[in-house]
Amino acid sequence: MEKKNTIESSELVDINSIQAINRRSVRQRLREYKKSPLSLVLFLFVILAAVVTFAVLLFLIGYILVKGIPNLSLDLFSWNYSTENQSMMPALISTIFMTLLSLIIAVPLGIGAAIYLVEYARRGNKIVGAVRMAAETLSGVPSIVYGLFGMLFFVTTLHWGYSLLAGAFTLAIMILPLVMRTTEEALLAVPDMLREGSFGLGAGKLRTVFKIVLPSAVPGILAGVILAIGRIVGETAALIYTSGTVAAVPKTPMSSARTLAVHMYALTDNGLYMEQAYATAVVLLIVVLVINFLSAVLAKRVAAKSIER
Amino acid sequence: MEKFKIENLDLYYGNFQALKNINLNLEANKITAFIGPSGCGKSTLLKSLNRMNDLVEGCSITGNVLLDGEDIYGDMDVNHLRKRVGMVFQKANPFPMSIYDNIAFGPRTHGVRGKARLNEIVEKSLRDAAIWDEVKDRLKKSALGLSGGQQQRLCIARALAVDPEVILLDEPTSALDPISTSKIEDLLLSLKNNYTIIIVTHNMQQAGRVSDKTAFFLLGEVVEFDDTLKIFNNPSERRTEDYITGRFG
Numbered sequence: 001m002e003k004k005n006t007i008e009s010s011e012l013v014d015i016n017s018i019q020a021i022n023r024r025s026v027r028q029r030l031r032e033y034k035k036s037p038l039s040l041v042l043f044l045f046v047i048l049a050a051v052v053t054f055a056v057l058l059f060l061i062g063y064i065l066v067k068g069i070p071n072l073s074l075d076l077f078s079w080n081y082s083t084e085n086q087s088m089m090p091a092l093i094s095t096i097f098m099t100l101l102s103l104i105i106a107v108p109l110g111i112g113a114a115i116y117l118v119e120y121a122r123r124g125n126k127i128v129g130a131v132r133m134a135a136e137t138l139s140g141v142p143s144i145v146y147g148l149f150g151m152l153f154f155v156t157t158l159h160w161g162y163s164l165l166a167g168a169f170t171l172a173i174m175i176l177p178l179v180m181r182t183t184e185e186a187l188l189a190v191p192d193m194l195r196e197g198s199f200g201l202g203a204g205k206l207r208t209v210f211k212i213v214l215p216s217a218v219p220g221i222l223a224g225v226i227l228a229i230g231r232i233v234g235e236t237a238a239l240i241y242t243s244g245t246v247a248a249v250p251k252t253p254m255s256s257a258r259t260l261a262v263h264m265y266a267l268t269d270n271g272l273y274m275e276q277a278y279a280t281a282v283v284l285l286i287v288v289l290v291i292n293f294l295s296a297v298l299a300k301r302v303a304a305k306s307i308e309r
Numbered sequence: 310m311e312k313f314k315i316e317n318l319d320l321y322y323g324n325f326q327a328l329k330n331i332n333l334n335l336e337a338n339k340i341t342a343f344i345g346p347s348g349c350g351k352s353t354l355l356k357s358l359n360r361m362n363d364l365v366e367g368c369s370i371t372g373n374v375l376l377d378g379e380d381i382y383g384d385m386d387v388n389h390l391r392k393r394v395g396m397v398f399q400k401a402n403p404f405p406m407s408i409y410d411n412i413a414f415g416p417r418t419h420g421v422r423g424k425a426r427l428n429e430i431v432e433k434s435l436r437d438a439a440i441w442d443e444v445k446d447r448l449k450k451s452a453l454g455l456s457g458g459q460q461q462r463l464c465i466a467r468a469l470a471v472d473p474e475v476i477l478l479d480e481p482t483s484a485l486d487p488i489s490t491s492k493i494e495d496l497l498l499s500l501k502n503n504y505t506i507i508i509v510t511h512n513m514q515q516a517g518r519v520s521d522k523t524a525f526f527l528l529g530e531v532v533e534f535d536d537t538l539k540i541f542n543n544p545s546e547r548r549t550e551d552y553i554t555g556r557f558g
Contacts, residue, residue, distance in 0.1 A: 122366065123366060191402075193398060193400060193402040194402055194404060194405075195364075196361065196364070196398060196402065197398065197402040197403075197404065197464070197467075198404070198414070199361065199364065199391065200359065200361065200391055200395065200396040200398070200468070201391065201392070201395070201414060201415040201418060201467065201468070201471055202388040202389065202390075202391040202392035202415065202418060202419060202471060203388065203414070203415075203418045204388055207418055211414070212404055212414075215405070215406075216405055
């Protein structure tokens with residue numbers, strides 16, 4: 001990365017010492033608003049909306065932290081869960097496995113489908129319209145419906161039982177439309193002139209898609225994957241009847257496992273373990289924050305790399 | 310010697326006929342300019358010469374386009390055709406990668422491996438495009454950091470890197486300032502000994518300055534095709550004269 005804007009400190013001007021004619025004082029602004037009260041009302045409304053949104057978020061995080069942090073203890077991170085010690089370690093590990101498995105299934109499919117729709121299918125193709133509509137519809141289906149399907153198909157019909165695998169497949173179907181749609185948008189945002197440039201040099205379709213279009217679309221695709229991770233980590237309804245609620249570190253993909261969100265649900269369900277539930281919420285919050293942070297860093301690095309290399 | 314022979318070419322976008330019975334012989338190692346008002350079909354014809362129109366849905370072409378006597382719409386591999394007939398677009402379109410990789414993309418596409426060989430190609434292409442001195446210290450930096458004029462010369466270098474025989478330029482300087490424009494014009498003049506160059510331009514002075522031959526297009530037809538000097542000084546068609554003297558267009 002180039003540092004263009006390195007300004008010597010001696011060149012810097014103390015902005016407050018100059019009288020800029022293009023900046024208005026508060027009094028001037030108020031006088032302007034007097035002329036159009038509606039503008040003032042709207043101005044106050046958007047400020048209020050921003051403040052309320054931020055305050056709600058802050059309150060929520062603060063509430064969870066205040067309630068949860070005092071209940072955090074090392075015991076909650078011991079390897080085994082028991083009725084005496086509601087350790088969240090198995091759930092934490094299951095969450096990671098569940099996320100990875102679901103992504104491994106859904107991401108290649110979603111990206112592949114999007115590449116077909118954007119790069120290969122002819123415009124106005126009927127299949128494209130149908131696939132797109134199916135994806136839109138699927139993304140509006142409540143997650144409990146996915147859970148029901150997962151239970152009937154993966155758990156019962158395929159005899160997988162309550163298992164990590166059944167849960168992962170169910171979640172994969174759930175996030176597939178999300179990954180596909182975001183990838184599609186990212187691919188569509190790549191300017192056609194890059195494709196033309198590549199074709200103009202005699203590069204074929206495959207090379208153009210994989211060397212030129214996909215690298216440019218990576219940040220957008222990753223944004224979709226981050227959203228997908230958020231849905232996986234926060235999902236309960238689709239998992240309770242597919243991967244079950246066994247609170248042990250899964251030994252195989254066929255073991256039943258509960259993720260952190262399901263763990264929280266189980267803890268609060270009978271009202272006995274509210275403190276532990278709050279502590280779990282803190283960890284879940286941190287996990288989500290860490291994932292978002294890592295993904296953002298990753299997206300930045302990939303974007304920078306696709307430019308540098 | 311003729312490089313391209315275009316015979317009875319008609320081109321339709323859907324039901325609309327954009328090119329009508331084009332017959333042109335484009336000579337090797339010359340610069341041919343296509344001029345004419347917007348929408349007259351000059352860019353469309355240019356894009357037919359390396360089959361970029363294949364990407365346009367609903368585009369149908371009849372007639373013959375021969376490159377060194379070989380039908381480019383026949384058995385010729387499209388990717389190989391585009392390697393032989395390179396293209397520079399109206400708007401500079403560097404790939405979002407380093408300057409080096411922009412140039413190396415084409416050769417890599419056509420199977421050139423080996424660092425030494427690629428280094429050689431990159432340097433030669435950038436030198437030929439008269440941009441080497443400006444970028445030699447920042448080959449690994451993003452091409453997007455270059456100025457508009459530099460980007461366009463980079464795109465020319467990128468086209469040169471696959472060792473084409475013909476270079477098509479579609480209004481390559483329309484978005485550039487006069488200094489960058491004159492650099493690119495000088496560049497074209499220095500390249501014409503080794504390449505056949507076909508340039509679409511809206512700028513009649515540019516056609517006058519750089520080209521040996523000029524074709525004047527109007528409403529999908531070639532009105533007149535002759536030596537540039539003849540077209541600009543003593544056109545045989547009234548419509549050519551009207552356009553060149555600025556009476557319309």
